[in-house]
Amino acid sequence: MSSSHEHPDPLRALSLDRLRRRTSAKWRTYPPDVLPLWVAEMDVPLPEPVARVLTEAVALGDTGYATGAGYAEALAWFARERWQWDGVAVDRTAVVADVMRGVVEVLRLVTGPGDAVVLTPPVYPPFHAFVAHEGRRVVAAPLDGAGRLDAGALEAAFREAVAGGRRAALLLSSPHNPTGTVHTRPELTAVAELARRYGVRVVADEVHAPLVLPGAGFVPYLSVQGAEDAFSVVSASKAWNLAGLKAALVVAGPEAAGELRRTPSEASHGPSHLGVLAHTAALRHAGDWLDALLGGLDANRRLLGDLLARHLPEVGYRRPEGGYLVWLDCRAAGLGDDPAAAFLERGRVALTSGPPFGAGGAGHVRLNLATSPDVLREAVRRMARTVGRERGAPSGAQSG
Numbered sequence: 001m002s003s004s005h006e007h008p009d010p011l012r013a014l015s016l017d018r019l020r021r022r023t024s025a026k027w028r029t030y031p032p033d034v035l036p037l038w039v040a041e042m043d044v045p046l047p048e049p050v051a052r053v054l055t056e057a058v059a060l061g062d063t064g065y066a067t068g069a070g071y072a073e074a075l076a077w078f079a080r081e082r083w084q085w086d087g088v089a090v091d092r093t094a095v096v097a098d099v100m101r102g103v104v105e106v107l108r109l110v111t112g113p114g115d116a117v118v119l120t121p122p123v124y125p126p127f128h129a130f131v132a133h134e135g136r137r138v139v140a141a142p143l144d145g146a147g148r149l150d151a152g153a154l155e156a157a158f159r160e161a162v163a164g165g166r167r168a169a170l171l172l173s174s175p176h177n178p179t180g181t182v183h184t185r186p187e188l189t190a191v192a193e194l195a196r197r198y199g200v201r202v203v204a205d206e207v208h209a210p211l212v213l214p215g216a217g218f219v220p221y222l223s224v225q226g227a228e229d230a231f232s233v234v235s236a237s238k239a240w241n242l243a244g245l246k247a248a249l250v251v252a253g254p255e256a257a258g259e260l261r262r263t264p265s266e267a268s269h270g271p272s273h274l275g276v277l278a279h280t281a282a283l284r285h286a287g288d289w290l291d292a293l294l295g296g297l298d299a300n301r302r303l304l305g306d307l308l309a310r311h312l313p314e315v316g317y318r319r320p321e322g323g324y325l326v327w328l329d330c331r332a333a334g335l336g337d338d339p340a341a342a343f344l345e346r347g348r349v350a351l352t353s354g355p356p357f358g359a360g361g362a363g364h365v366r367l368n369l370a371t372s373p374d375v376l377r378e379a380v381r382r383m384a385r386t387v388g389r390e391r392g393a394p395s396g397a398q399s400g
Contacts, residue, residue: 097270121358180320
């Protein structure tokens with residue numbers, strides 16, 4: 001893929017006034033005086049190749065049902081180009097509405113009601129909710145103190161999950177939401193070895209995979225030794241800001257292909273035709289835009305570290321290796337188990353509350369840094385006022 005020198009940082013492209021005209025959840029959940037740094041939407045314009053394919057489809061009235069293998073073929077191409085991985089076989093994929101619907105369909109294939117699904121908290125709250133809604137039990141294998149997978153905790157959880165001969169699965173967030181941890185090949189190989197030993201089936205949510213930042217490298221779970229019976233669920237939604245254009249792919253390892261073929265036909269009824277077109281165009285043609293975005297996110301994670309060190313030194317910050325979500329440890333700031341409530345009420349900054357992420361969530365917040373540097377600066381100023389480090393009422397933010 002070519003370099004991004006011709007492409008400006010998309011995080012700097014839109015003013016705050018223009019962003020506030022948006023009608024999505026990020027911008028309409030809270031009053032206009034609140035800076036929204038919560039849900040996983042980015043403050044970016046649509047990549048031109050994606051806008052073009054959507055505009056052409058609308059002009060043609062091409063708004064029917066999704067079909068074809070174009071999305072899977074684009075992912076296979078992207079995986080070769082970006083990750084030097086040739087493991088996406090189109091005949092071992094299925095198009096689904098979104099990542100969580102894909103996860104649910106796979107969990108239905110490999111577990112039954114009452115079976116256990118292992119989670120690695122703190123982790124994306126819908127993991128807990130969807131697993132419970134499907135009548136499965138959550139068994140926790142918490143991350144270690146460095147925010148990484150803990151082999152000992154995983155083994156204990158696997159042993160509990162399969163007790164009595166029950167089927168079990170591990171739902172793995174990779175890269176990890178909310179910590180931004182990018183799992184290494186040795187870490188993932190250890191997971192695969194344990195999963196094989198205990199008969200646990202792995203389902204990897206890899207929606208943040210294209211967003212791995214400089215200094216880390218994404219390892220597709222299906223590329224590691226021992227993961228041949230696993231599943232991955234992937235989408236272009238996070239990396240190109242396409243959450244409102246529903247589409248995702250389930251990818252099966254070679255030993256899981258037969259199970260994937262047993263997915264009921266109704267599972268394929270959810271994806272949007274426009275979503276499939278948009279995601280395909282993003283993977284195929286918006287690599288330069290992605291490179292420019294990654295440069296902006298890299299700069300923002302450094303900026304956030306500097307701002308916190310200067311204005312909020314009591315907040316613990318571990319720089320994310322991937323994605324644009326940051327896990328902040330606010331336990332020393334005196335804001336209780338749910339600091340997000342205080343930051344919203346007193347600072348007028350909307351962050352994602354920590355406790356719903358499970359074990360390790362209390363006293364934490366998740367911050368979305370996919371915004372302009374100016375908004376990031378103003379958000380940290382407001383957060384600092386919330387904990388009483390700076391006097392004065394929050395002022396209006398300006399976006400570059």
